[in-house]
Amino acid sequence: MTATVSGDFELTMDELRVVARWAAEAAQEVLPVFEGAHPDDARPRAALDAAWEFAGGARRTKLQRVTSLDAHRAAKEAATEAACLAARAAGDAASAAYLHPIAKAHQVGHILRATACAARIAEIEADGDPGAGARAVQRARQRAAPVLIDVLRRYPPAPAATQRVGQLMAALDTLLRASR
Numbered sequence: 001m002t003a004t005v006s007g008d009f010e011l012t013m014d015e016l017r018v019v020a021r022w023a024a025e026a027a028q029e030v031l032p033v034f035e036g037a038h039p040d041d042a043r044p045r046a047a048l049d050a051a052w053e054f055a056g057g058a059r060r061t062k063l064q065r066v067t068s069l070d071a072h073r074a075a076k077e078a079a080t081e082a083a084c085l086a087a088r089a090a091g092d093a094a095s096a097a098y099l100h101p102i103a104k105a106h107q108v109g110h111i112l113r114a115t116a117c118a119a120r121i122a123e124i125e126a127d128g129d130p131g132a133g134a135r136a137v138q139r140a141r142q143r144a145a146p147v148l149i150d151v152l153r154r155y156p157p158a159p160a161a162t163q164r165v166g167q168l169m170a171a172l173d174t175l176l177r178a179s180r
Contacts, residue, residue: 009154013060018147020096021055023114024048026140027089030118037079044090047123052091062095068094082124085165091112102161105156108173111148111164112158115140116169123164133168141175149176 004010016068034044047067054060071091092114097125099110119136126132158173159166 003159005101008103009101011099011101011151011154015058015147016097017055017057018092018100018145019099019111019151020051022144022148023093023096023111024051024055024091025143026050026118027086027093028117030082030086030089030121032086033121034074034083037083038074041074041077043067043070043074044054044087047090047094050157051090051096054094054171055064055099064097068092082121082126085121087119087126089117092117099151101154103155105159106157108152109169111152111155112169112172112176113165116172118167119168119172133164134171137168137172137175140172141179144176144179149179152176 003013004017005013015135031044031048034041047064047070048062050067055066055082069089069093071087073085075087075091079089092110096114097109100107115137119133119140123130123133124134157177158170161167161170
């Protein structure tokens with residue numbers, strides 16, 4: 001029997017692992033941006049490693065919570081927007097293990113924010129070209145497993161946003177909900 005967590009609906013540990021794996025894939029792509037800017041700060045790497053451990057079948061423990069918080073602290077201290085976003089993506093990947101099964105739109109961030117951060121980094125690296133972000137969102141949609149989309153659909157849509165990461169997250173949310 002697969003363990004579940006309950007709230008407004010149920011999520012299985014296997015479903016949480018799919019979400020964590022998807023977020024970890026996005027964070028893995030951009031972690032070098034942070035490490036290049038802050039080579040002596042291992043906090044985002046530790047968070048990403050914790051996410052991969054959980055996604056690979058390890059138990060969900062406080063390791064994911066602690067390393068996620070540490071990575072988010074590293075994000076606040078980052079020297080550039082891109083480095084900040086890369087650290088945040090790693091922290092979000094670790095925190096995906098603790099996605100809550102409550103029907104609140106802010107929970108969608110735990111599913112999509114790491115990928116939206118990676119898309120924003122693509123824009124920054126392309127001198128602000130929004131097309132780079134749109135292409136990153138499309139690639140993320142293509143690698144989304146049906147289980148991830150099913151989990152996402154249990155939540156309300158991502159909230160409207162004025163900041164670019166939030167806009168990319170909302171665009172990704174719309175694409176994923178429309179796919180099948």
